[in-house]
Amino acid sequence: AQSVTQLGSHVSVSEGALVLLRCNYSSSVPPYLFWYVQYPNQGLQLLLKYTTGATLVKGINGFEAEFKKSETSFHLTKPSAHMSDAAEYFCAVSSGYSTLTFGKGTMLLVSP
Amino acid sequence: DAGVTQSPTHLIKTRGQQVTLRCSPISGHKSVSWYQQVLGQGPQFIFQYYEKEERGRGNFPDRFSARQFPNYSSELNVNALLLGDSALYLCASSLTDRGHTGELFFGEGSRLTVL
Numbered sequence: 001a002q003s004v005t006q007l008g009s010h011v012s013v014s015e016g017a018l019v020l021l022r023c024n025y026s027s028s029v030p031p032y033l034f035w036y037v038q039y040p041n042q043g044l045q046l047l048l049k050y051t052t053g054a055t056l057v058k059g060i061n062g063f064e065a066e067f068k069k070s071e072t073s074f075h076l077t078k079p080s081a082h083m084s085d086a087a088e089y090f091c092a093v094s095s096g097y098s099t100l101t102f103g104k105g106t107m108l109l110v111s112p
Numbered sequence: 113d114a115g116v117t118q119s120p121t122h123l124i125k126t127r128g129q130q131v132t133l134r135c136s137p138i139s140g141h142k143s144v145s146w147y148q149q150v151l152g153q154g155p156q157f158i159f160q161y162y163e164k165e166e167r168g169r170g171n172f173p174d175r176f177s178a179r180q181f182p183n184y185s186s187e188l189n190v191n192a193l194l195l196g197d198s199a200l201y202l203c204a205s206s207l208t209d210r211g212h213t214g215e216l217f218f219g220e221g222s223r224l225t226v227l
Contacts, residue, residue: 004154043116043202049215099145100216104152105152105153
């Protein structure tokens with residue numbers, strides 16, 4: 001069985017500040033890990049993914065995440081927040097098949 | 113190219129009714145998955161179909177059923193609706209059902225409200 005824990009249902013940052021959204025996973029097999037973003041009343045958009053290879057993964061809109069097997073973590077970061085980054089972010093894990101197990105989500109709030 | 117399209121986008125039903133949600137995958141994609149997203153929660157896996165065969169089923173009651181057609185489009189049916197079925201239903205398509213070609217592309221969802 002696989003599971004994802006996202007620490008913090010809401011994270012607030014100021015525009016220009018560092019964004020850090022935390023994700024820890026549990027998996028009995030080597031995981032595929034994903035971050036998705038969801039804007040209000042929309043579907044999910046893939047930000048980035050880790051499958052194999054380089055553990056630091058760069059995604060769209062300046063986001064990146066690092067896979068740390070020893071810590072079972074896949075935290076999402078962005079050096080400088082923009083107002084347009086305000087949305088809900090979901091971490092997800094897969095065994096390699098396309099069935100995803102999602103976390104409960106973290107709402108990112110960006111203030112001017 | 114068109115992305116994943118879902119219909120209807122919004123609908124309201126009453127308890128006990130039945131609903132059918134439709135999904136058209138990205139052209140060339142042979143796998144369709146359905147997820148339920150209750151307000152304030154992450155999406156939860158319901159079904160996956162690949163080449164018209166069910167490849168996976170999540171922890172949902174038998175009131176939920178789905179099928180995939182020869183053109184790879186899909187329908188999700190929910191019978192005997194309960195208030196708790198109110199949610200955003202997301203469809204996702206992928207080239208295959210696994211590995212790198214199993215990456216999911218999501219539609220914008222069908223928002224179901226049960227009164």
